[in-house]
Amino acid sequence: METWAAATDARRRTSRALAVLDRDAWDVTHDVRLPGIARVDHLAVGPSGVYVFASKAWQGLVTVDHKGATITPERDPGSAWTARGPHRALPPTASAVARALATASGRPVTAPRAVVVVWAPFPERVAVCAGISYVAGEHLVEWLADQPVRSQPAREWSPPQLHRPADPPLVASVRAVTS
Numbered sequence: 001m002e003t004w005a006a007a008t009d010a011r012r013r014t015s016r017a018l019a020v021l022d023r024d025a026w027d028v029t030h031d032v033r034l035p036g037i038a039r040v041d042h043l044a045v046g047p048s049g050v051y052v053f054a055s056k057a058w059q060g061l062v063t064v065d066h067k068g069a070t071i072t073p074e075r076d077p078g079s080a081w082t083a084r085g086p087h088r089a090l091p092p093t094a095s096a097v098a099r100a101l102a103t104a105s106g107r108p109v110t111a112p113r114a115v116v117v118v119w120a121p122f123p124e125r126v127a128v129c130a131g132i133s134y135v136a137g138e139h140l141v142e143w144l145a146d147q148p149v150r151s152q153p154a155r156e157w158s159p160p161q162l163h164r165p166a167d168p169p170l171v172a173s174v175r176a177v178t179s
Helices: 004-019 085-105 137-146 169-178
Strands: 027-032 040-046 049-056 061-065 068-072 081-083 113-118 126-129 132-136
Touching: 004 027, 004 040, 004 049, 004 113, 004 137, 040 085, 049 085, 061 126, 085 113, 113 137, 132 137
Parallel strands: 049 113, 113 132
Antiparallel strands: 027 040, 040 049, 061 068, 068 081, 126 132
């Protein structure tokens, strides 16, 4: 189970990890609330595409298989449980974010990659299940750097008319949708 404090800490840790990305290459925003869409912990656009991140600080060893992420508490392995929530919620949220950003920008937007950032023991470091990438938090920036660069930079979809002074393109598009 993930407590409110652990969830807040997970989001804070992911924010710090994403803060080291090159600001000339990446637009990142946090705690995004779009109309009709569940809250998104983090949204990022960079050379390798658009990403929707959910930060998780599960208590126990995390493994991923076809059912989702299984969390095995260290002191009670018999009480392991499977977190299926991200499988159900994150991909539709990513698609809804793409639709909202496409509406705001007037351009098609490829659905963001759905990523669960794991702040718990996760020996696999990276696993993919049902279209969701699970990435160990301490390896997030390295994993993003390893993603193939798109032939058409993802940042180009955000038109200049949506920008406010000092707003990166993604933030401007998100603000246009939420205002």
